[in-house]
Amino acid sequence: MKQLILRRLGQALIVLAGVALMIFVMLRIVPGNPIETMMGEHADRATVARMTAEMGLDRPLPEQFIQYLGNILRGDFGTSYALGRPVTELMAGAFGNTLILALFAALFSWGLGLLAGIVSAVWKNRAPDRIFMGFSLLGISLPVFLAAMALQYLFAFQLKWFPVSGTGSWKSFVLPAVALGWNSAGQVAQITRTSLAETLGEDFIETARAKGRGTAGVVLIHALRCAMLPVMTVMIIQFSSLLSGAVITETVFSMNGLGRLMVQAISGRDLPLLQATALFATAVAVLGSLAADILCALLDPRIRREA
Amino acid sequence: MRKILALILALGMLSCMAAAEDVEPGTLRIAVLYDISTMDVARTTDNYMVPMNVFDRLLETRPEGDASKVVGSLATDYTVSGDGLTYSFTLREGVVFSNGSPLTASDVQFSFERLLKLHDQNTDIPLEVVGGREVMEGAAEHLAGFTVADDTHFSVTLTAANAGFPAELTAPAMSIVDAETMSDGFGRIPAETVGTGPYIVTEWVANDHYTLVFNEKYWGPAPDVRKVIVLVEPTAATQSYKFKSGELDLIDLQNLDSAVIAAEYKTMPEGRVVSRPRVGINFMMMNEKNEFLGDVRVRKAISMAIDVDQIITGIYSGDALRENGIIPNGVWAHNDRLEAPAYDPEGAKALLREAGYGEGQVAFELAEDASATDSIKLVNLFVSQQLRAVGIDARIQSYDHAAWLAKRGAGEMDAFIARWGMDYNDPANIMYTFFGSVENTVGRSLNYPDTAVIDRVAAARAIVDDAAREAEYQALEKKLIQEDAVWVPMFAELHLYAIGDRVASFTPQWAGFTDFFAADVALK
């Protein structure tokens, strides 16, 4: 077991190093001088040249890369061009909001998805199944930004049940979480339905049923436990797509989060900020899937034995 | 089980419905599209909200009806020597900074020299003082032209006479800071960003919001607004929702479409929409280095082919002033007798034929800054369509802000819709910036070739007599626009704001800046 965890950890580290290299390469092929954006309309050329030198952007690429790696290891991501603050400080504030948003969204999507999936599997090919599966396909096909805009317009602006935007209180997180989780809920529902329906058809469930346990008991205790593994894998992979969706949700709801920070970094051509947010968000995704792997291994006797 | 669930849901809904939180009296809630990057004017040319409200300047430009005038602020009075070179100031007595440190003449000297020593932004004005260059380059510790007589009296000597100097001192850049308690955290850490103005910054959560609170030690009359919360809200549509659901007290309408303003804001009760003309000008810049745009007949044809009045009525719903020259409405020396080039597409075609160009032969790029407002992007589309109608191919090319600046600064942009907002009320602020030197015309992608005119523009700064200076600027303007057709003058937007139920009245900054003095807001 320990060995398995160590191996996965090693793989994750290699992937992370690859990610760091890829981000560096992608961001150095950009044309244009980022300093000029930071300084705006009235900047004079001497100042631009001086600042470029100060930030090391005029040095050869390998040298810049070594410096970049060193900085990552020391946790120093530089200063945001556009916002004039240390990037770590900006990310610290934003990450908390994104984490809360992702957790709210995950809870919503897992809850709704599991519920819909169980109902669909139990009443397979009957009305509840049709309705829920219709909704789940709708969920998968609905762009996050449309869901976000519609919820904001209806529940915040027209009905005034929730704040329009921001991160002021827990209420501010409800609509964005629903918008964000909607999509994943559809996927969780589909996988739960498939997996559970399969398990329900298997022999040992029939046996349990024959032993005289009620339908509800059979479904929940036996079948669900067996059907959970693929569902859990999907749920945790969803976490990465939640991070993708957070970019759009945070933008629509003006939440000070990692995703919006990235959008800002791009429109402001803010190199240090983009570099750090992209790296950080991807690292979170990688660690998330690592956690998923390990969790699955702990739960699944087959993988455990393999190790 | 079901009952409990229903109860929980109902309770949840109820608590949500009571969303409208009570607002502390004296609080003003506003929103901006982007967070500020600094609170220090030595490091920015556009984050002026904090400098304007937390600091004072020696003099201030105040709106007076539709016009404006320069009035005393930290300086109560000043005199000018006969040769126009030396200004002597008297400081207001008893002014202290928000940390209790008294204001003295040496603080003013320190503020001037600090801009030069940091050598970052806004160095132009202190550079006019004798010895400015030496301080900036580190060759001298102090400005040779700055003499402190005593704590409340000092004089400043310029390298060349500049009648616009008092107006320049009202620019946010010339904010006065405290020499004794200056620290590293200044401009970055709220508690260390100390000024004499009506407000102090109490918190700044990057990318989220910052808060201004009334400064109990302020020397002037106490304002209605005791607290300002500035929210970072990057989407115009969301700002609009927030204003309408009572989460904002004042909204800047410049990022909304005029049709939306007409349908959703101008329908509010009388007086809720406040406006101030932007003292500045939008115009179409044409680069004379371009093979077609170098021909004055092509430039004149372009100015005849664009129906500016339709832009004003169609895109701006009439909320823009027609501009016909260089020096905009609201600036002294503005010439309101200057005539606009008439909209005449047939005449434009004839002129192009005369210049020897057939249909589609004149082709250039109309550059668009990706960060421009939606209205300006519509103007670009419309201009491109109108030029196509007279056989000119002006293809819109979008650049992100950095690339746009780089291309323009290198003098290589063919044509673009530009906007210049006045920093202070003096014609030099636009004439000199665009035509005062060869480098200036290159840096703006104008590449204006007539050095005789350039020399005259530079010399006009030193004319001491206001009337003579006005006449010279107006003569130059006529030459540049009517003879040389350097650019197509278009319009100055009316800057619109809407005020919510808690606000009684609001007076925008004199030039219609996005930033304003919170003390100019009166609450109910």
Add this chain to the structure above:
Amino acid sequence: MTERFSDLMRRMARENKTAVASGAVILLMLLAAAFGPMMTPYGENDMDLMNRLAPPSAAHLLGTDEGGRDVLTRLLYGARISLLIGVAPALLSLAVGAALGMIAGYRGGFADTLIMRMADVTLAFPSMLLAMVLMYALGGGILNVFLTLTLVNWASVARVVRSRTLQLRDSEFVEAARISGVSGGRIVRRHILPNCLPTLLALFTLNIPATILTESGLSFLGLGVQPPFASWGLMINAGQQYLMTAPWLCFAPGLAIMMIVLAFNFLGNGLLDVLDPRRKKR
């Protein structure tokens, strides 16, 4: 794979009516995108400043936008971009992913390690984030959106194709071909590729809606297709502030995106069901 491709299609047509209907919707949209723009009397960017934000009428079936442009016309031009951007990068990433996947699977060794580690790194990025970083590096514009979406999608294809190739490599008929001295390239072309095709087709149909969604998301954020081109995501972004004054600006492209994505999802699921009967088991 014993069943022939055409038989598969026929079986799907028989068993899955939704998939057939979705196919029809897609065909209709393709036709609209191809010929629609020729039939409207307006151009993509014909402005009419005196007729801005006009509600739907006989002259403008879906009204006009903030520049007085005909919304229906822009919707049709937008369909071209959405379908093109949905299909082309999906196809391109399919080709690249399949080629790399087969190489990795068949060759094994260093090539396998290299390709799969590259795929791991690509897949480690949340897709939107990777697309955003690439758009930053390449800049906006249709061509760059193509490239970006291809780079985002190749890895998942490569992974699936590799595992399929591994299965096939060890199968008897490939073994037989190898023993009889057939070259590696020929085996891949003759035996492995044809057997991967159904899987590839299903991946293709499912990649299209994902690509359309990513494109619309990128354009919505202002990082994808740049104006004055009409893209549905861009139209919705521009329409955001008119939700009260001119709601048709968001509704029309919003509905269009949902319809096309839904149709491709149904079709893709139908294909998967047919390919893997166990999956459906109705």
